[in-house]
Structures are given as C-alpha cells and as structure tokens.
Amino acid sequence: xxxxxxxxxxxxxxxxxxxxxxxxIEVNQGVELASAGADAxxxxxxxxxxxxxxxxxxxxxxxxxxxSQLLTRESGKTIRETRAEVDRAAAIFExxxxxxxxxxxxxxxxxxxxxxxxxxxxCMRQPRGIIGAITPWNVPLxxxxxxxxPALAVGNSIVLKPAxxxxxxxxxxxxxxADAGVPANALVVCTGLGEEAxxxxxxHPKVAMISFTGSREVGIQMPAVAGFKKVSLELGxxxxxxxTPSSNLAAAANAIxxxxxxxxxxxxxxxxxxxxxxxxxxxxxxxxxTGVLNLVVGDPVSETTDMGTLISSEACTRIENLVNQLKxxxxxVLTGGRxxxxxxxxxxxxxxxxxxxxxxxxxxxxxxxxFLQYEHFEEAIAIANGTEYGLNAAIWTNDYEExxxxxxxxxxxxxxxxxxxxxxxxxxxxxxxxxxGMGREGVRFAMEEMSVTKTICFGKPLPAS
Numbered sequence: 248x249x250x251x252x253x254x255x256x257x258x259x260x261x262x263x264x265x266x267x268x269x270x271x272i273e274v275n276q277g278v279e280l281a282s283a284g285a286d287a288x289x290x291x292x293x294x295x296x297x298x299x300x301x302x303x304x305x306x307x308x309x310x311x312x313x314x315s316q317l318l319t320r321e322s323g324k325t326i327r328e329t330r331a332e333v334d335r336a337a338a339i340f341e342x343x344x345x346x347x348x349x350x351x352x353x354x355x356x357x358x359x360x361x362x363x364x365x366x367x368x369x370c371m372r373q374p375r376g377i378i379g380a381i382t383p384w385n386v387p388l389x390x391x392x393x394x395x396x397p398a399l400a401v402g403n404s405i406v407l408k409p410a411x412x413x414x415x416x417x418x419x420x421x422x423x424x425a426d427a428g429v430p431a432n433a434l435v436v437c438t439g440l441g442e443e444a445x446x447x448x449x450x451h452p453k454v455a456m457i458s459f460t461g462s463r464e465v466g467i468q469m470p471a472v473a474g475f476k477k478v479s480l481e482l483g484x485x486x487x488x489x490x491t492p493s494s495n496l497a498a499a500a501n502a503i504x505x506x507x508x509x510x511x512x513x514x515x516x517x518x519x520x521x522x523x524x525x526x527x528x529x530x531x532x533x534x535x536x537t538g539v540l541n542l543v544v545g546d547p548v549s550e551t552t553d554m555g556t557l558i559s560s561e562a563c564t565r566i567e568n569l570v571n572q573l574k575x576x577x578x579x580v581l582t583g584g585r586x587x588x589x590x591x592x593x594x595x596x597x598x599x600x601x602x603x604x605x606x607x608x609x610x611x612x613x614x615x616x617x618f619l620q621y622e623h624f625e626e627a628i629a630i631a632n633g634t635e636y637g638l639n640a641a642i643w644t645n646d647y648e649e650x651x652x653x654x655x656x657x658x659x660x661x662x663x664x665x666x667x668x669x670x671x672x673x674x675x676x677x678x679x680x681x682x683x684g685m686g687r688e689g690v691r692f693a694m695e696e697m698s699v700t701k702t703i704c705f706g707k708p709l710p711a712s
Contacts, residue, residue: 250267250268251265251266251267251268252265252266252268252411252439252440253265254266254321254411254412254413254414254415256320256321256323257322257323257556257557257558257559257589257590258323258546258547258555258556258590258591260589261320263317263320263321263415264415266411266414266415266418266438266439267438267439268438268439268440268443268444269437269438269439269443269444270439270443270444270447271443271447273437273439273444274406274408274437274439274444274447274448274451275447275451277406277435277436277437278377278379278406278435278448278451278453278454279453280432280435281377281404281405281406281432281433281435282376282377282404282453283432284404284430284431284432284433284434284435285374285376285377285402285403285404285433287404287430287431287432287433288374288399288402288403288404288430288433289374289402291402291430293347295428296344296347296399296400296402297344297347297348298344298428299399299427299428299429300340300341300343300344300347300396300399300400300427301340301341301344302427302428303337303340303396303423303424303427303429304337304338304340304341304344305337305427306423306424306426306427307333307336307337307340307420307423308333308334308337310419310423311330311333311334313419314329314333314388314416314419314420315329315330315332315333316329316548317415317416317419318332318333318387318388318413318416319547319548319555320548321384321387321412321413321415321416322384322385322387322412322413322416322555322558323511323547323555323556323557323558323590324510324511324547324555325547325549325552325553325554325555326547326548326549326550326552327550327552328509328510328555332386332388332389333388335388335389335392335673336388336389336391336392336420338673339389339392339393339396339673339690340392340396342396342673342674342690343396343397343399343400343690343694344400346397346400346690346691346694347400349691351371351372351401351698352369352370352371352372352700353369353370354367354368354369355367355368355369355370355702355704357704365706365707366704366705366706366707367704367705368702368703368704368705369702369703370700370701370702370703371700371701371703372401372694372695372698372699372700372701373401373402373698373699373700373701374401374402374403374697374698374699375403375455375456375477375697375698375699376403376404376453376455377403377404377405377406377453377454377455377456378394378398378403378404378405378406378454378455378456378457378458378697379405379406379408379448379449379451379454379456379457379458380394380395380398380405380406380407380408380457380458380459381408381441381445381448381449381457381458381459381460381461382394382407382408382409382410382417382460382461383410383460383461384410384411384412384413384558385510385513385514385515385558386510386514387409387410387413387416387417388416388417388420389673390460391407391409391417391420392420393460393673393688393689393690393693394407394458394460394688394693395407395421395424395434396690397690397691397693397694397696397697398458398693398697399429399433399434400690400694401694401697401698402698403455403697403698404432404433404434404435405433405434405435406435406436406437406448406454407421407434407435407436407437408436408437408438408439408441408444408445408448409436409438410441410461411438411439411440411441412558412559414436414438417436418436418438421434421436441461441465446472449469449472449473450472450473450474452474454476455476455477456476456477456478456479456696456697457469457473457476457477457478457479458479458686458688458693458696458697459478459479459480459481460481460482461481461482462482462483463482463483463610463636463682463683466480466481466482466684467480467482467682477696478685478686479678479684479685479686479687479688479693479696480684480685480686481515481677481678481679481683481684481686481688482515482638482679482682482683482684483515483610483612483636483638483682483683484515484516484517484519484610484636484637484638484639484679484683485519485520485608485609485610485611485634485636485638486506486516486517486518486519486520486636486638486639486640486641486659486668486669487519487520487521487522487630487631487634487640487641487657487668488502488503488506488518488520488521488522488640488641488642488643488667488668489522489523489621489624489627489628489631489640489641489642489643489644489653490521490522490523490524490527490528490531490643491524491527491624491627491642491643491644491646491649492524492526492527493644493645493646493649494527494643494644494645494665495643495645495665496527496530496531496534497534498643498665499531499643500531500534500535500538501538502518502641502643502666502667503518503521503531503535503616503667504535504538504539504542505667505669506518506641506667506668506669506670507519507594507614507615507616508539508542508553508554508594508614508616509669511554511555511556511557511592511613511614512594512611512612512613512614512615512616513557513558513562513612513613514669515610515612515638515683516638516639516668516669516670516671517611517612517668517669518616518641518667518668518669519610519611519615519616519617520600520607520616520617520619520630520631521535521616521617521618521619522619522620522621522627522630522631523618523619523620523621524620524621524622524627525620525621525622528618528620531618532581532596532598532618535596535616536581536582536596539582539583539594539596540582542554542594544587544591544593544594545591554594554614555591556590556591557590557591557592557613557614558590559590560589560590562590562612562613563586563589563590563591563592565613566592566611566613566614566615567586567592569606569611569613569615570584570595570597570615572604572606573597573600573601573604573606573607573617576601576604577599577600577601577604578597578598578599578600578601578604578617579597579598579599580595580596580597581596581597581598582594582595582596583595583596583614583615584597592613592614593614594614595614595615595616596616596618597615597616597617597618598618599618600617600618600619602619602630602633607619608633608634608635609634610636624649624652624653628652628653628656628657631657631658632656632657632658634681635681635682636679636681636682636683637658637659637660637679637680637681637682637683638659638660638661638678638679638683638684639659639660639661639662639663639668639669639670639671639679640653640657640658640659640661640662640663640668641662641663641664641665641666641667641668641670642654642657642662642663642664642665643664643665644664644665650664658680658681659679659680660677660678660679660680660683660684660687661675661677672689673689673690674689674690674691675689676688676689676692677689677692
C-alpha cells in the first residue's frame with residue numbers, strides 16, 4: 248500500500264504534511280527489518296546503550312524548538328505544553344541511560360534449600376526480541392519515549408506505530424535517535440491507520456510484546472488479536488479528585504484547573520470528577536470558576552495561550568453532545584459549555600451533576616470537569632469507585648486518617664494526596680486497574696516488562712572422571 252494520508256493542524260486546518268499509509272505488507276517488512284535490528288541490539292554492550300540513550304536525550308533538547316513547533320501544529324497543544332513534552336521525552340531517555348548502571352538481576356541463595364547445598368545461582372534479564380509499540384496522539388513524543396527508551400535499554404528492537412493524527416513529530420524524533428547511534432533497524436516506524444497498520448503489528452507472530460496506549464474500546468480487544476505474546480495496555484481513565492473540609496482550598500482549586508484543562512482535557516488522567524464535601528463545595532466552585540475564566544483559550548502557537556484545541560471537529564462534537572446530555576439530566580453550567588469554531592470547546596465547569604447519569608462514569612477526554620457532593624468520606628470513596636476505570640485518583644486533605652483510608656480503598660493504580668490526578672513522575676510505576684489497563688510503565692518498570700528472567704544455576708565443580 249503506497250498511499251499517503253494528510254496531517255492537518257486542528258486549529259487552522261492547514262496541511263502540516265503527509266505520511267505513508269502502511270498496511271500489512273509494509274508492517275511485515277518492518278518487522279523483518281526489526282528482527283535483524285534485535286540481533287544488533289542484543290550484541291550492543293550496556294556501556295554503548297548508556298551512551299546512545301544519553302546522546303539521544305541531548306539531541307532531543309538541541310532540537311527542542313523544531314520538535315515543539317511541529318508537535319503544536321499537528322496536535323493543537325499549546326507551544327508551552329509541547330516544549331515541556333520535548334523536555335520530558337529527553338528526560339525519559341536520560342532515565343533509561345541511568346537505569347543501566349543498576350543491577351539487572353538477583354543472586355539466588357540456592358543453598359538455603361536442602362537440594363541446593365553447595366550450589367549458587369543468579370537471575371539475569373534478557374530482551375524479549377521485537378517490541379510492537381502503538382502510541383496515541385495526545386502526548387505522542389513522551390509516550391513514544393516511554394516505550395522506545397526502555398525497549399532499547401534492555402536490548403530489544405522496536406516497531407513504532409504512531410497515531411495517524413500526529414505521526415510527523417514521531418518520525419522526526421526517531422530520525423534524531425538514529426543520529427544518536429541507534430543501530431539500523433533497531434527502531435522502525437510504520438505509519439498508518441490503526442485498523443490497518445496497527446492490527447497487522449499486533450497480529451505479527453515475530454513480535455514478542457505489544458505495548459499499547461490508547462482507548463479502552465480498542466485496547467480491550469487487543470489480547471485476543473495478539474495471540475500468544477505479552478500485551479501491556481495503558482487505556483482510559485475517569486479520574487476522581489476528592490476535596491475534604493480540612494484541605495487547602497486555594498491549592499486544591501489550582502490543582503483542579505491544571506489537571507482538568509491541560510492538553511484541553513485530553514489526558515487519560517485529567518481531573519474529570521471533583522467530589523467535594525457539601526460544606527466547602529460553594530467556596531471551591533467560586534475559586535475554580537474564577538481561575539477558569541482567566542484562562543486564555545485560542546491559538547496554540549501564542550505564548551500567552553493556556554488551552555489550545557481538541558484534536559478534531561469530531562472530538563469537539565462529542566464533548567458538545569456530552570455536555571448537552573449532562574445538562575438534560577440536571578447539571579448546571581458555570582463556565583464554558585459552548586463551542587468556538589471547529590475544534591475549540593471552552594473550558595467547562597459543571598455543577599449539580601447527577602451521579603446516576605451513565606456518562607458521568609465514562610471517560611470525557613475533553614475540557615469538562617464535573618462537581619459532585621458528599622456528606623461522609625466513605626460516601627465520597629464509593630462515588631469515586633463507581634466507574635469501570637481505575638487509573639489515577641487524588642485526595643485533598645490534611646486529615647491523616649482520611650488520607651490513609653483513601654490510599655487503601657480508592658480503586659486506582661495510583662492514589663495521589665494533595666496534588667492533581669494528572670500528576671505523573673516518569674520514574675514511578677504507572678498504569679491502571681479494572682478497565683484502565685494492565686502492566687506498568689515508568690522506565691525501570693517498563694524495562695522489566697520488556698525483558699524476561701533467565702535463571703542460572705551452578706552445581707559444585709567435580710573432578711573429571
């Protein structure tokens with residue numbers, strides 16, 4: 248398949264560029280190239296991998312302006328957000344380089360068991376082979392780095408299928424990595440549509456592992472399509488943020504604004520539901536609405552813009568329909584609640600949200616934050632857990648018992664105290680429970696996912712017979 252598809256700027260509609268629409272034939276060719284690349288990576292010393300990953304970080308920072316400008320034009324994210332993303336991608340490669348000085352195995356006390364007396368053993372980590380990586384459009388560079396850096400660090404090759412909305416920045420990043428010394432064919436890019444290139448990559452029998460970040464609807468089908476290979480899934484979320492009477496309301500309001508409207512709410516860990524105690528909800532809403540009304544929405548290239556566009560007109564229509572549905576079920580709109588142009592939806596604060604409305608428990612993935620109320624803290628926990636998702640959750644409290652109860656009982660892969668649900672450190676294990684996925688990212692933890700344990704056992708030396 249030799250066709251190309253066009254990449255457009257969601258803010259202006261201008262053509263940013265085009266990429267190849269690869270299909271099964273091209274993906275199969277890419278996997279064959281990556282097979283040779285896997286052999287080259289396994290022959291590369293840890294010292295050389297460390298230098299290669301560190302050099303990749305330096306080169307990404309050297310081309311920060313070029314990458315961030317391209318990513319802003321592709322995605323509609325603000326220029327400040329895309330600069331921060333380039334910095335983050337570079338830091339991920341630096342982290343992967345640093346991890347290679349840490350132990351990559353364990354010594355086994357075999358002689359602690361009767362049958363192992365006189366023996367010694369150890370475990371070592373070995374690469375799986377070819378990693379198939381499928382990445383989304385909302386944070387394309389950093390999330391690709393979260394797959395590429397650990398895969399290369401442990402000696403795998405990788406075939407990357409970037410989102411069709413944002414392939415150009417991923418292609419440029421991979422060119423930069425090649426300049427940093429990544430062996431030929433150790434990193435192969437196959438652009439195209441998910442239902443074509445993505446499915447072909449997932450199905451390929453030579454791919455040892457699929458690492459997917461994307462929607463629940465796609466990801467939940469992936470293990471059945473992948474066959475007998477490891478699958479790691481980072482899917483959607485519906486992040487609750489609980490606010491208690493003991494909390495600092497000014498700081499909580501700021502965290503809500505940052506967490507709900509970064510990347511126009513198009514993050515799987517965006518603040519979606521604020522569950523606030525009845526005694527403080529009015530004050531909290533006043534603080535949040537004041538901050539939201541001060542946000543500058545518009546041209547993503549402008550240095551003063553706080554929130555850019557949604558990824559497409561279709562995404563904007565979906566949010567428009569969601570807000571209208573919530574209004575019909577009794578919600579009130581305090582800010583926003585309307586569309587501007589093709590791809591901008593104003594940052595929206597909803598109050599008096601009906602928790603029984605089914606859409607409240609689903610992922611909004613847009614610039615909408617919903618306020619609900621509780622009387623008793625256990626009630627807040629129950630509301631927070633009332634969704635099929637379980638990625639990030641947050642509690643704002645200065646009460647130790649509330650913090651510990653929430654940490655134990657909130658159904659989420661990560662529980663955050665006194666920060667936004669959108670907090671993520673790239674060195675921590677990151678992933679969800681329930682239908683938010685399986686497996687963990689975070690450089691060291693992804694290195695473990697992308698490698699296998701081999702156990703070596705030595706018996707006592709015996710004289711030759």
